[in-house]
Amino acid sequence: MTESLHNILVAIVLAPLIGSILAGLFAGPLGRKGAHTVTIVGVAIACLLSMYVFKRIAIDEIGVFNQTIYTWLKSDGISFEVGFLVDNLTAMMMVVVTFVSLMVHVYTIGYMSHDEENWPEGSGAGVNSYQRFFSYISLFTFSMLMLVMANNFMQLFFGWEAVGLVSYLLIGFWSVRETAVFANLKAFLVNRVGDFGFILGIAGVLMYFNTLDYASVFAVAEQHKDLTMNIWGDEQWSVMTVICILLFIGAMGKSAQVPLHVWLPDSMEGPTPISALIHAATMVTAGIYMVARMSPLYELSETALTFVMIIGALTAFFMGLLGLIQNDIKRVVAYSTLSQLGYMTVALGVSAYAAGVFHLMTHAFFKALLFLGAGSVIIAMHHDQDMRNMGGLRKYMPWTWGTSLVGSLALIGAPGFAGYYSKDSIIMAVGASHLPYADLVYVMVLAGVFITALYSFRMYFLVFHGEPRMDEHTKEHLHECPRVVTWPLIALAVPSVAAGAVFVSSMPFGDFFDGAIKVAHEHDTLAHVGEHFHGWFSMFLHGFVALPTWLAAAGVGTAYYLYMKRPDIPAMIERKLSLVHWVLDNKYGFDAFNQGVIAAASRGLGRFLWKVSDLLLIDGLVVNGSAKSVGLLAAVTRHLQSGYLYHYAFVMIVGLLALFGIFILQ
Secondary structure, X not given: OHHHHHHHHHHHHXXXXXXXXXXXXXXXXXXXXXXXXXXXXXXXHHHHHHHHHHHHHHHOOOOOEEEEEEEEEEEOOEEEEXXXXXXXXXXXXXXXXXXXXXXXXXXXXXXXXXXXXXXXXXXXXXXXXXXXXXXXXXHHHHHHHHHHHEOEXXXXXXXXXXXXXXXXXXXXXXXXXXXXXXXXXXXXXXXXXXXXXXXXXXXHHHHHHOOOEHHHHHHHXXXXXXXXXXXXXXXXXXXXXXXXXXXXXXHHHHXXXXXXXXXXXXXXXXXXXXXXXXXXXXXXXXXXXXHHXXXXXXXXXXXXHHHHHHHHHHHHHHHHHHHHHXXXXXXXXXXXXXXXXXXXXXXXXXXXXXXXXXXXXXXXXXXXXXXXXXXXXXXXXXXXXXXXXXXOXXXXXXXXXXXXXXXXXXXXXXXXXXXXXXXXXXXXXXXXXXXXXXXXXXXXXXXXXXXXXXXXXXXXXXXXXXXXXXOHHHHHOOOOOOHHHHHHHHHHHHHHHHHHHHHOOOOOOOOOOEOOEOOOHHHOHHHHHHOOOOOHHXXXXXXXXXXXXXXXXXXXXXXXXXXXXXXHHHHHHHHHOXXXXXXXXXXXXHHHHHHHHHHHHHHHHXXXXXXXXXXXXXXXXXXXXXXXXXXXXXXXXXXXXXXXXXXXXXXHHHHHHHHHHHHHHO
């Protein structure tokens, strides 16, 4: 059985990679239909096999698969390997990644069908762009699978960097647009900051554990609990705290936590399918998955846990506020992603890893649904993304309207929907935590519920209800998108409703992640909350009297009143609170600071190094200086070439005497 599972896991990884290679290298011969066929078949194979693995590992409970697939090299007793660790946590991630990716692949057929219109006439970059896009998203799926299936830090880092590279290519896919090029460069640079911390964390693991294998590190982690290190001065730092915080800095970049969040809203410059793929189930959740996987390390440092919790709370609350003033439909969904990632991070900080990963799963379905629904609206609006130009789309696009409503209800945590079970599990776990500042964080995540409902249904009402505000030409051509676009919406709507009730008993409040996630007894907030858990239906009924539900309802009611009944009030609030609006509109000054201070300082350093190193030292001294030296030497020595024989004889005698002198001195 182990051998057959080994082959299945290899096939899961290779299927999307082969599809990507075929679509990328043979774009011309394959054509559009061939490219999307080979990539969709590859991802579909990976999805079906992942579901089979999930059944065998999580349901049939055949045991954990942990094997080395390929040994790259061994150096000084340390092995650098490609290996797979597949337990319940990995199996769940594999299904989520491949299923969402499959829906995005199918949806892309419709969304990118007229991609040639996005390129200038005669643009070489636009040649076979459709095929190239499918190659990229399939390669992204391969990279994410390598990340979540890794059983060692080297492979984790490979997958980590690979998803970053492919996201760079996807965000800047429309490379003829200056905003897209700026956005992908911004994403790449911000993630490099996080990845610098990440690789230092991995270096710390290698330095103190002398291995990169997960199982070997986790087995002896307890022995390093009290180990300290000296970084500067005489102060001693906990080794586990330093390693965990450095690893989390990497997660802050990938999972867009404050202050390394600035790349994610701008990444909306890429085509909508990659917004769903990157911001729903894959790249941005890599950091959440990594911290959950490293729970045996994080449980040894309460300082690191507190740091994680505070960063998550700041992201959940303050990024949610930014969603209130956005008019671009995709940016509203992007800021909601930031906020929800904050909730997951808060869960990790209070040791409710299972609740955080559970929310990761449910969020993947309804956030992909919302992004693809936004893309469907954008197609119908002839790629106008401004919600102020929409309205009344419900009667023109019934399938998009219905599925978007499902996604919005799941996002705000309406009782019975998937997001309700996962988000409320997190909020209750925070309420049970005894970490420093947990009470303040509890207030922030509760306030975030109201904010989430307000900006979500602001978007919903502005887009689907009220009077149509688009121009007549757009209004005359409004219609539901093709089935290749609506089918993925329906497929994602089903788990957006059902996944919470199906898995709430086993994931956050059961033993689903036993063995994969480790929680110290004194940190086990979910165990405390679980004492009052009596099944999904009881939790559903309790939702109607719980504070988060009432806050969500208040947010929906406020959105309805402000944007349906009294649309004049938001403009008045903007005038009265102009300073607050200015702060939000400028995104708390993060972008201005990065551009005006960090980027300006980097450019200044670059100019200094250019003038000193390049112009003065290299060009002036080495290149031009050597040339001038040769010229000066030649100018002097040419006077010796007089043409008179006695001059040459004199020089030969002087040279001979010099050689004799050197010989005698030796």
